[in-house]
Amino acid sequence: MIDNILRALGDPALMAVVSLTLRVTGSALLIATALGVPIGALVGLSRFPGRRLVTLVLYTGMGLPPVVVGLVVYVLLSRSGPFGPLGWLFTPSAMVAAQTIIAFPLVAALTMSAVDGVDQDLRLQVRALGATRWQTGWTVLREARIGVTASIVAAFGGIISEVGAVMLVGGNIEGHTRVLTTAIVLSTRQGDFALAMALGLVLLLLALGANAALLQLQGRSR
């Protein structure tokens, strides 16, 4: 097992694969967070007709199969599709787009429920002290920051481990759109289970490192 791990680590292509994995997942997470936290907080704090429907849609979105998302994004980005002229298909841009779609419902829905769980009294208290709507919202969000961080962590876990979407819209092109999950599928397909497991270990270590960093950030803010 050790020499398989060393074989995987010694492969010069591994650096490119790891780097692309982090870039694609990192970008998608960034966009999904920038969109998902405000929208989730807004839905969590407001009461409006159709709120239950929005909640239902977000919750269902959390269970979207990545391969289905990949298929839909593929058809949209295909040269014979509506967004073909963008030229994103089989490039990391398409992979970021697909993973953003997968990550967004996770961030939004879990932020929404975290915000919803904050004690109503806090909101009343802060309003009584003269806070504006924005200040109230920000205070509630800060109070719910553990749940919000958890939503980001959940989204990260969801997209760094998915393979269906990036395989379809990226094409697993060596040197350009190959990430850790698609590399694992390739090794498995070729029967090289040992290499596949070693790559899987690298992926887990990456996830471990990223989550440790996120926890650090959360800890410092307390």
Added chain:
Amino acid sequence: MRAARLRSLPCIVGIALAAQGVSARGLPSQAANQPSVLRLATTTSTADTGLLGALLPDFEKQCACRVDVIAVGTGQALELGRRGDVDVLLVHAPEQEAAFVAEGHAARRYDVMYNDFVIVGPGGDPAGVKSASTANEAFRRVAAAAAPFASRGDKSGTHTKELAIWKSAGTWPGAAGAAGPGWYLSIGQGMGESLTFANEKQAYALTDRATWLSMQARLPNLGLLFGGASIAANPDRDLRNQYGVIPLSQARHTSVNGPLAQRFANWLLAKPTQQRIAAFGRDRYGQSLFCADSDDDKSTGVVRVR
């Protein structure tokens, strides 16, 4: 002073990220000149042989371009072609290729090279495939013995060939669409996975020789039972696996890089490339993995539908 340095930090970070994003394929860098990209859709078994990795750098140097290889199943490769998402196809399914050309997505297909299929199975060979004289007979014996048989079941070139052999053997395990008898295991996956599966189940399977050779060491329960020790030694000409290259037509899909695709096809059929194809694999496997089509006869580009 401090403010200026802080402002330049995002710039430095941005440049660092951009530099990291630049492709590191070793192409001669031309200032502000993006190398053009040729998108090649091929099958997973073709890509797995390593042939493209060995050949393509020569073409990339000649045309100062980059070839993106997208390896998928045969059906998916043809679909990518139908949508105009790639510029050229390299597949091995002559009937499907002919239909593809007839649909108008390309002007024509060209024969490039061929290798062969072999039948592998459990070492004990309960069905007696080893002593069969043709592939048809081998399949008939498997059906008669109701021995487990692993099928790709994914409309790939290999699967298409397998169905053709069952048809000519006259003992098709089940009507199209109906679930086959218990010994016929249609798993809908690629060649590598199918062989791994056959190894676990100790089942017979039809495979291309190249994948068999590259995976042999990891398939202890299987042995090559029918097909000879090399392409030349294969007793059944029906097991020939013909590869074709199809440059897509720009008339049908305007976003396709027609001229570059045609240039790629011409390069693939040129004598130096054909010689390299014919020699590929000798040092690693002790035998060539492919026969270049220019060996037997001049490549006429005639569609040979078997």
